[in-house]
Amino acid sequence: MPIIKTEALTHVYSKGSPFESVALENINIEIAQGEFVGLIGHTGSGKSTFVQHLNGLLLPTNGRVLMDGADINSSKKLRHEIRFKVGLVFQYPEYQLFEETVYKDISFGPRNMKLSKQEIDERVREAAGFVGVPESLFEKSPLEISGGQKRRVAIAGVIAMRPDVLILDEPTAGLDPEGCESILNNISDYRRATGATIILVSHSMEDIAKISERLIVFDGGHIVMDDSPMEVFSQADRLRSIGLDVPVVTDIATRLRELSIYVPECCYTVSQLRDAILSLKKGGSSC
């Protein structure tokens, strides 16, 4: 059984007013336990609206959202509980920090779950470990640490709930390349350690290419592509026509092919392209 399934999910903002706009239309999707899904689409394509349905923050105008086969909006209680199972990290999550200390802020989610003190402590330390927040920061105010650290603390605040599904909306926006890299690694580590399902929303094709196994492309409230990154990125023209792009590496590979250097088409990360070029040098072919 898929962990998340949507059936004819439709969302209309301000229905019945002159500002009415259809944000999602008839979305049918299944996400399996443990998958790493990348969501892409340009601004206003409906991806943020979509992820807010997955933990019951937005109610579908039409259609259903199922988790483990149960409609998450069937009762108020279930909708509250689902938030602990589906952890959603918003864009710029550092602006939600409010507690006096980093430790207290990370423990906000677990405290809302009404866990025992010991369990909370365990989860906070574990979550901080996943995202690389050192214990020396625990007693500091979240307002006096650096921007990158704030982001980590905010992500830890969601991870501390040990969600089965972790959704991250642009987790690397506004970070330096090193920060991006390490946060993406943290997410991969979390998945490896817990077997959680990850849904990553991003504008950065490089980020998405690097770690996701399946790509869902949104445009105008519809899903226009749902395939492996290799398949999606091989349709560069189609992506460009909906305002997206392919990773720079894919572009380079295409140019190389135009110059009769036959690297395989499946290159969308730096390491793949590097290996492909190296094997060309040796006279073999990869992929």
Add this chain to the structure above:
Amino acid sequence: MLKDITLGQYFPGNSFIHRLDPRTKLMCTIVYIAALFVAKSYVTYGILLLMLCLSVAVSRIKPSALLKGLKPLALIIVFTAILNLFYIKGGKELVSFWVLSITTEGIKTALFMVFRIMMLITGTFLLTYTTTPMALTDGLEIILNPLKKIHVPVHEFAMMMSIALRFIPTLIEEADKITNAQKARGADFETGKLTERAKALLPLLVPLFVSAFRRADELAIAMESRCYHGGEGRTRMKKLSMKASDFITIFASLVFLTGIIVLVQFGF
């Protein structure tokens, strides 16, 4: 929940009222409020209500939009009505039990008070619904300009007001975002006792204040880097200009106020 606040919300349009100079509209609103406080009888209230309905019709603002603005004040309106109903004594006594009694005069006063508050609010809403916040503060600044002679920082006040108005939608949006983020961490804003609910607001208010201060800081730097240094010698991109229709409207409103005063003097 927060999206219901309609303070300073402008409804774009091109009606006669939309096109009036903000100063005209401000003065007419003041005259209207004065007339509301002068009015004492069914006749004068009736005339004022008619005037208000007429203005609303001309502005082409949906009456439902105006009435929606009354919703947050329902409590105050009900409270005023009840207070007046029981406190004003006079005329015939209708009902009485224990120390409370309702008289005809009480009912009349309560009715007038309720209408006064409601008409006051809808009238001023009409002003903010048909005038952009920028035009409004510009108009206010020019009207209050003479006060500069006695060292009242008029420009600073106007600037503060336009910035405040400008940031209301931004803050509402921000509050919505933070609310959602905290809900995603299991925060519960809807259930629980009053004290619990007040406590539950902390995760919303702290980040909201922090971001408001950050925004204020950034705005100050942005303004300074564009050489803003107060109102001295500052020119305007859009100069307000009074047209013939503005003078006629102001004159008509003054005649209207005089009419109401005369009616009241003659005991209507």
